[in-house]
Amino acid sequence: MDELIIIDTLDTILFFLMAISVGYLFVFAVASMSRMNYSYPLAKKKYRFAILFPAYKEDKVIEQTMQSFLQQEYLKESYDVVVISDKMKDSTNQRLRQLPIDLLIVDFENSSKAKALNFGMDQLADREYDMIVILDADNTVQPNFLQQISNAYESGANVIQAHRMAKNLNTSTAILDAVSEEINNSIFRKGHVKLGLSSALIGSGMVFEYGWFKENIKKVSSAGEDKELEMLLLKQRVYIDYMDNIPVYDEKTQKENAFNNQRRRWLSAQFASLWEALPDLPDAIFTRNIDYCDKIFQWMMLPRVLMIGVIGLLSIATTFINWEWSIKWWILLLILFGALCMAIPDYLVNKPFKKAIIKVPLLAFMMFLNLFRTKGVNKKFIHTEHGEH
Incomplete structure (x- = not known):
């Protein structure tokens, strides 16, 4: 009985943390669905x-x-x-x-x-x-x-x-890289x-x-x-x-190794930025610097592909432990997928994209390994290999 109480408490805490991140992505994904209005008049001078x-x-x-x-x-x-x-x-x-x-x-x-x-x-x-x-x-x-x-x-x-x-x-890999970037653009x-x-x-x-x-x-x-x-x-x-x-x-990166190296560098840079910015958080909250608070929160979030993996695994695990606990996880997973689907532009949703999706679990596993391989990476220039288009 005590074990179930501990597991239930951990389940609630994990769900709360994941729900905040998913809710964040969902709100901005919905906001991105409306058209942006650009009505800048022609500049009167030639700026340098x-x-x-x-x-x-x-x-x-x-x-x-x-x-x-x-x-x-x-x-x-x-x-x-x-x-x-x-x-x-x-x-x-x-x-x-x-x-x-x-x-x-x-x-x-x-x-x-x-x-x-x-x-x-x-x-x-x-x-x-x-x-x-x-x-x-x-x-x-x-x-x-x-x-x-x-x-x-x-x-x-x-x-x-x-x-x-x-x-x-x-x-x-190039398709998934493009999709990832457009999701970032949207959200x-x-x-x-x-x-x-x-x-x-x-x-x-x-x-x-x-x-x-x-x-x-x-x-x-x-x-x-x-x-x-x-x-x-x-x-x-x-x-x-x-x-x-x-x-x-x-x-876009065309090979899995290049994709992995690129994400490892980005993850390292995110950790370094978060570490440097965290001491500023109290002052940012006190002075109502909403943009800076928002940025620090972004850097706290798990990469999306890991978020999918974590929520997916917890959905499956809680189904076997207590199916009633699992309902909220499956709903959260659906909301996450809904947010990501809203954020992907129509021009990328085609047959090659649907075939590329099968690589997501492999890339998620590689991203998980990257969590332990970030030391010093953000100090180096990682070259992107170019191929034939």
Whole structure:
């Protein structure tokens, strides 16, 4: 009898903790279902942009990316493209020198995007810009990208996260990577902005007011630079807007090992950010910094794939222990699935996606193992292998 009471108490505590996370995801997933209204008028002036492309071993894609970006329908004199070349071949660098861009060559002993961005900003110290754009070496954008950003900036958007979406859907892993990113876009970006909260950053497709970035990038040092930037912005109560209508096409990881390494780095960065931010929580609550409180809570949550695994296993386990206990778990699992289904855009729900779902248990197990393999990962630059699309 005493054992049942203990198990019942543990069951109640676990359910309460899981229900908070699921409820959080559900609320923002519902919010993301409504359309976003963009009505920014055409900017009256041509704002100046610096576009930084940190490129670590990106010989396969960087030239194609440059050729694509240079098709911008924006005054050429009003933007500078800067490539920070790290560990790329001399032949690649030589070809890049033929393009109308600024090529900066670095050779860090321990490479990271934070180091590349800081080096790039040091070289731009004597130039003046209005905004700075951070893109990855495989990112492509539409020809009106800078004009759309300019319109939003003139209307008051000082920090913007563009809508990063998949460039390729050629493997099951790439499809699941794309689905995961769109779920994040719906819940942590679109849903948040719809309810008046700041969007999450994602590492590329990020736009900052130049003066703010110049001052604050010096404080960023890890491979989780987007989370460090988020922390700085939200502590300073700077709002992060999300532009669902401005796509940035990003190459998705195509192999399970690459997917696993990427998630391990993200998980490490999340733990490091949470550890650093937790001492700020009491002050954030006392000063009603809702955005910062919300961000800390996000970092406390289990990754979604682990959440599915934990709730699924507890649903099955409680069915055998006491079927009455299991009812609430099965309902919670259905609500979680409902939230995730609402967050997935229609264009990704097709036959290849349904086939890819069978890989979810394997990826969940790999994510579970990653919980014990995060030490030091957020200090390194993890290169994404590029393949044929």
